[in-house]
Every structure is written in structure tokens, then in C-alpha cells.
Amino acid sequence: MAAPPPVMTGATPLVRDITVTPAMCGYNSLFVGQVGDWTWQTVSELCGTDAFTARDETGAPTYLAFYYYHLRGSAEMHLRRFTFGDRLRVLSAAYGYGSESVLTLHRIAMADTPAARARELDPVEFYERPRADCLYVETFNRWVTRSVARSNRDLVRSTPVDFRHEHLPTLPERYSPRAVYHRARTARTFDEDFGGASGGGEVGGGAGGGELVVDGHRSTYRVDPTRDLNGVGLVYFAAYFSIVDAAVWRLWQFLGRGEDDYLAMRITDERLCYLGNADAGTTLGLTSRLRRRPSGAEVVDVVVEEHGTGRLIAVATLQVGAA
Incomplete structure (x- = not known):
């Protein structure tokens, strides 16, 4: 043996x-x-x-x-x-x-x-x-x-x-990361303190909970054959980070924040689970949620789906500041 x-x-x-x-x-x-x-x-x-x-x-x-x-x-x-x-x-x-x-x-x-x-x-x-x-x-x-x-x-x-x-x-x-990314697949967030509530008020049961500021902000992204594909024709894994960044930037604009606010971001923790790939020209739906911790840190979830079918492509959670 x-x-x-x-x-x-x-x-x-x-x-x-x-x-x-x-x-x-x-x-x-x-x-x-x-x-x-x-x-x-x-x-x-x-x-x-x-x-x-x-x-x-x-x-x-x-x-x-x-x-x-x-x-x-x-x-x-x-x-x-x-x-x-x-x-x-x-x-x-x-x-x-x-x-x-x-x-x-x-x-x-x-x-x-x-x-x-x-x-x-x-x-x-x-x-x-x-x-x-x-x-x-x-x-x-x-x-x-x-x-x-x-x-x-x-x-x-x-x-x-x-x-x-x-x-x-x-x-x-x-x-093991298995329990971590299982939560991302099922709860559409990596944040263990978030209980899935919608609307304002306090969310999550632990000390890391916070105020739900924006829930369900939506935008779209079309897979760009000039920048998103790698040498074998798959959507490049790092392009997913750019797609998430695009969702965050649009969320920042929705909140009235400008380019300087976006460029000043310090992302102290970011997790991304890849659940699918896509062909060039595919339209992706991006759904974003923002929570503010008592510490002042902000937590952003971005869910990426295939527009029209709802096929789950990726889930990301970012913490901005306060670490």
C-alpha cells in the first residue's frame, strides 16, 4: 500500500x-x-x-x-x-x-x-x-x-x-478552497458574513456585516475578440478581472464617483471563481452589489452570467480598503 x-x-x-x-x-x-x-x-x-x-x-x-x-x-x-x-x-x-x-x-x-x-x-x-x-x-x-x-x-x-x-x-x-468556492457558486458571493438580504439595513450575522448600499446594479459586457481572447481562443482568465473591473467602474459611476475615486481604490482582497467560458461576441450580464463594513471597508460582489440564458460564468468578491 x-x-x-x-x-x-x-x-x-x-x-x-x-x-x-x-x-x-x-x-x-x-x-x-x-x-x-x-x-x-x-x-x-x-x-x-x-x-x-x-x-x-x-x-x-x-x-x-x-x-x-x-x-x-x-x-x-x-x-x-x-x-x-x-x-x-x-x-x-x-x-x-x-x-x-x-x-x-x-x-x-x-x-x-x-x-x-x-x-x-x-x-x-x-x-x-x-x-x-x-x-x-x-x-x-x-x-x-x-x-x-x-x-x-x-x-x-x-x-x-x-x-x-x-x-x-x-x-x-x-x-481547502472547495468550501469557499462552493459558497460562491450557491450564494453568489464569497462573503461569509452576508446573509443574502436585500434592501437597506444591517446584513450578515457576524462582526464583518454592514450596510447594504446598492443591490442588483446591472450592466452588460460584450466579449471583445480584440482584447479578451488568449492564444487558443478561450476568454483569457485575466480578462475576467477586467470584466469585473468594468462592472465596479460602472457601479462607482452610479454612486456619483469619478475617475480619481476609482484610481484611488486599494483592493485588499479579491476572490474570483471561474464557472464557464464564452465565445467572442457573447453578451454577458453583470450584476453588482455593494456593502459597507463598520470599519469603513467596502465589499463588492459581481456576478457574471450569459445574457439571455442566465448561464453562470463567474462570481467575484472584492474588499476595498481597511485591511
Whole structure:
């Protein structure tokens, strides 16, 4: 009987020393995309397969699709913190979730800070005791392939023939993202303090509840073939962040806020669950909700659906400020 994989409270990560270039920063999804590349590179290096050219047992291309993406930062270290020439130390490690999935953690610190001296990626720090001077990213990916040629609907699971995962450490069950993204699918939010009420007043049963400011703000977005598709014709995972950003910007405008307010946002936590893909030209319906915490932080939910059918495409929850 084979021994189970080790349960790790820490892992020896891949270490990257990065200089931030214009192509990986800004008020957009460029840095999100860069971290996604680090996920694919990490899996390629640790799991025996080339994620960029992987094929399943039928010879069909299979893609390491993003299913859940979590950014966790602070008012000091957040997604829009980075600019030209910043030097970063990035630690990346992969964790086993069977033959069809893999979880990757990234810990990002400025190279000239004490945080950059770490050589171990500790999940306890990541999930329970995050440092204010680090940005943390968790990605959960599934191998998928097309079930119908040239269509982005009905993607199916399909593992590369050379994908190796048995040697990867596993995380304690309390850190599994499964319960987290299950809530996103069923409740249309990642916020555990939100009870689903509509209208004004206090929502949620915990200390994190707050005033429901806007509920059900709606807009649309048409998948743009000039900017949203990746090299294999799927809606690029980072484009989902831009689509969510478009919904947030329209919500800000609805509230009477201007460009300066939008650009001043510090997103201290953002979670996104990917539940479907779409073809170029598809119209998406975006439904947004805003709550204000007692701390002053604002929480925004964005639900992305296929317009006309209601097919759920993605759910995102952002916390702006106060972390």
C-alpha cells in the first residue's frame, strides 16, 4: 500500500527575483496575468509536464484552466501597488489535489524588505497570519479541454498524460478552497458574513456585516475578440478581472464617483471563481452589489452570467480598503 503524500505546514518553494516592467503593472489586469504565468511555470517545473503544450491521452490540447483565484493583501501591499522598476522576491509552491487539479500559492514581497528573506512558503502565514508587507495569491486550477471544436462552451476535464502529482505536498483540509468556492457558486458571493438580504439595513450575522448600499446594479459586457481572447481562443482568465473591473467602474459611476475615486481604490482582497467560458461576441450580464463594513471597508460582489440564458460564468468578491 503506497504511503499517502505528506501533509505540509511549509514547503520549499521556487524563488523568483523579478523586476516589474511596464507590461506587468497598472490599473488593469496585467499583474494578475503575470502571476498566472508563474502558476503555469511552477506546475511545469514541479509536475513533469509542460503546461504550455500539454496534451491528454487522445492527443487533444489540455489547458491548466483557472477555477479559483484569490488575491490577499493590505493597504500597504495591494494589487495596484507596483510600478516600473520595482524589485520583487516571489516564492511559489504547488500542492496536490489529485490528477485533475492543482493548487498553487505565491508570496510576493518587495526585494528590499525583511519579508524577502524568507525561503519557506508557510501556509499558516498565508491563510491565518498574513504579513502586511506581502501580497499573497492562491490559484486553484483544473485541466480542461474542449468538448466541441472551436467552441468555448461545455469544457470538460482532461488530464495531461505526463502530469505528476503524487509527490506534491497536501494542505490541511481547513485550507481547502472547495468550501469557499462552493459558497460562491450557491450564494453568489464569497462573503461569509452576508446573509443574502436585500434592501437597506444591517446584513450578515457576524462582526464583518454592514450596510447594504446598492443591490442588483446591472450592466452588460460584450466579449471583445480584440482584447479578451488568449492564444487558443478561450476568454483569457485575466480578462475576467477586467470584466469585473468594468462592472465596479460602472457601479462607482452610479454612486456619483469619478475617475480619481476609482484610481484611488486599494483592493485588499479579491476572490474570483471561474464557472464557464464564452465565445467572442457573447453578451454577458453583470450584476453588482455593494456593502459597507463598520470599519469603513467596502465589499463588492459581481456576478457574471450569459445574457439571455442566465448561464453562470463567474462570481467575484472584492474588499476595498481597511485591511
